[in-house]
Amino acid sequence: MNAPATVELAATYLALRDIGPWLEGLLAPLGSKRLAELKGSIELAVHELAANSVAHAYADDCKLVLTGSLEQDRLVVCLEDGGDEFSPDPTAVADPDHPQVGGYGLLIIDALASSVDYERDGDTNRWTVAFDI
């Protein structure tokens, strides 16, 4: 197991573009082939999680803190933010006759992660997402 790696991001959509490079560093010990296989799906899930935080981070100085731990057979990513408490919207399902415009973030995260946990700790939202590697 490698030491956890942490990155602090501004709560903006632009800052979320730093997630991919951060994950590349985190997954580098797995080798370039495995990194290429895993990075895209993990980035999408972590990006969706962080984008949800940005959407609900109403204070201008709100930060997102990502911590990643590479374990023997899984990657665990923890996301903390000081935004409003998470309140789940109904998860949308693609229906050819009645396609919904939004609500796909959690569906995507659930599909890509092996576990997704949320807790509210005082004024902090804490998400813990694990991926099989």
Add this chain to the structure above:
Amino acid sequence: MTIVSGTFEIVVATVVVTGRLDALEARSLRTSLQDHIADGKNRIAVDLSEVTFVDSAGLAALVKGMKDARQGGGDLRLVTPASPDANRVFQLTRFDKVFTFGETIEAVLGTW
């Protein structure tokens, strides 16, 4: 008997997106699609072949465009992203079964 021959020209608006179609860029795409539809162009082909990443906000912009286009009697159809990472969001949400895809812009235009 009377036979009257004529031609009917179908106008298809094309939109090419490159790079990342994420929450940062989704609004620009949504505006571009809305502009075409407001201009009466309800058939839109969006070329995603050089898109490297699509998130749920990018997907939502495309779904909104498709719904608006279909309400106007047209459709919004897509050129398949070359990148598997960009394709993933369509597969996970099953929108790969909702949109009409083609491998090239010519193939998409040929569906009309």
